[in-house]
Amino acid sequence: MSRVGILTVHQSVNCGASLQAAALYRAVEDLGHSPQIINYCPRYFMSYMDESNRDARRTPKGRIKSLLIGKRLAKTANAFDEYADCFYPNKTKRLDTPDDLKMASLEYDFYLCGSDQIWNAGHVHFDSSWLFDFVRLDGSRKLASYAASIGSDSPGAEEIDWIASGIGRFSSVGVREDSAIEILASRGVSAYQCLDPTLLRTREEWAAQATPADRVLPEKYIFYYPMEVNSLETELLGRMKKQLNLPCVALTDSFRRPPLADYQVTGFGPRQFLSLLGNAAAVFTNSFHGLAFSLIFQKPLVSYRHPTRNSRMESLLRAVGLLDFQFDSADAISQWDIEAAREQISVASGRVSALRPKSLEFLKEALQ
Secondary structure (H helix, E strand, O other): OOEEEEEOOOOOOOHHHHHHHHHHHHHHHHOOOEEEEOOEOOHHHOOOOOHHHHHHHHOHHHHHHHHHHHHHHHHHHHHHHHHHHHHOOOEOOOEOOHHHHHHOOOOOOEEEEOOOOOOOOOOOOOOHHHHOOOOOOOOOOEEEEEEEOOOOOOOOHHHHHHHHHHHHHOOEEEEOOHHHHHHHHOOOOOOEEOOOHHHHOOHHHHHOOOOOOOOOOOOOOEEEEOOOOOHHHHHHHHHHHHHHOOOEEEEOOOOOOOOOOOEEEOOOOHHHHHHHHHOOOEEEEOOHHHHHHHHHHOOOEEEEOOOOOOHHHHHHHHHOOOHHHEEOOHHHHHHOOHHHHHHHHHHHHHHHHHHHHHHHHHHHHHOO
16 A cells, blocks of 8 residues: 555635545545645635634724625635545645645655646746655655646746646656646646546545535526626526526625525535535536536536636536537527537536546556
8 A cells, every 4th residue: 555645725715626635535545545635735725714814804804804704704614624524534734835845754655746726837826836846756756646737728938847847757747638738748748638536436426425505495596606707607697597597506605696696605615516516407607617517417507718717628628529518608508408408418428437447547557
C-alpha cells in the first residue's frame, strides 16, 4: 500500500471543488493506496467565514455583511466541513502558506495534484505550491497530476511557461481539458486527458450522499446553479421557464434572490447540491460541475458560455457529443426540447461510462 498525498482545492466553499476532492480521494483509496489530503488552505481560496478572514469581518462593510447573511454563511461553512470530514477524513494539519508546506516535511510515495483549476495561474496567483515546488524528489518519490485544469480559455505565454517549468519533474501528467494537451505540447510536455474525478463515480454512489434541503420546494422544478448573473443568463432562463412552465430553484447564499428564481436555497453544502440537482426536472447552469452532475444524473440541461473559462465546459461537451447544448444567444433555445434533451443526455452519459475505465487506468499507472 502506497502513501499518496493529494493536493487539490478541497477547502473552498464550492460544491464542485468538494465533490471532486471526495471523488479523487475515493478513487485513490479504491486502487488500494492510502490517501491523505494535503490540507493547504491559502487565503485566496478560503470562505468569508474562515478564520483567515476574521479581520475582513470586523470592517464596517464586513459587519454589515455578517449582519445580513452571516448565519447562512456559517451554516454553509459547517455543511462543507461535515462533508469533508465524512468523505475525505484523512488530512494533514492545516497549512496556510507556501512556507508552511515547505516546513511540513510531508512524506509520501506519490504526490498527486488535481483537478479544479489548480493550474490556472491567475486563479492561484502563480502559487507554485500547486506544482509541488515544496517537494524534494529522490528515487522513491514521484509527482503526478490527475485531471489538472488550466481553466483559462487563453492563457498567456507567462502562464504557460509557469506550468511547463513546474511539471518537468512530473512522471505522469493528466489534464482535464483537451485544450490543455495542445497548450502543454507547445512547451514539449506530453499530457493525457482524463475525466474529472466526479465522473469516476456512478449515479447511485452520488445519490447515496445526497441530503434534501431544509425547506419546502415544488415537486418539479428547474435547478438553477448560478455562477454569475448576466443579460444572456437572465434571458435564457426566462425563456426556459416559459417553455417548461416550471418554477426555478436557485442554490446560492447571495443576499438577493437571483432574478427569475422562484425559490432560493441558502445555508447548503455538497449534499444539498446533489439532492437538488438529482431531483430536478431540468438544469440551468454555466458551472462545469453543474454540467458534470447533469450527465451523471441524466438531467436535461441548458448551458451557456462562460466569458473567460468556457474551455472547461466545451471540452467535456465535445467529449460526450453535446456541443449544441451550450447556447450563446437567447434565440437558440427555441430549438431546445426537453424530451430530446433527455435522450441525448442519456446517450452522453453512456459515453462517460465508456471513458471511465481509461481514466482509471491512467490513475492506476500514475501511482505505480
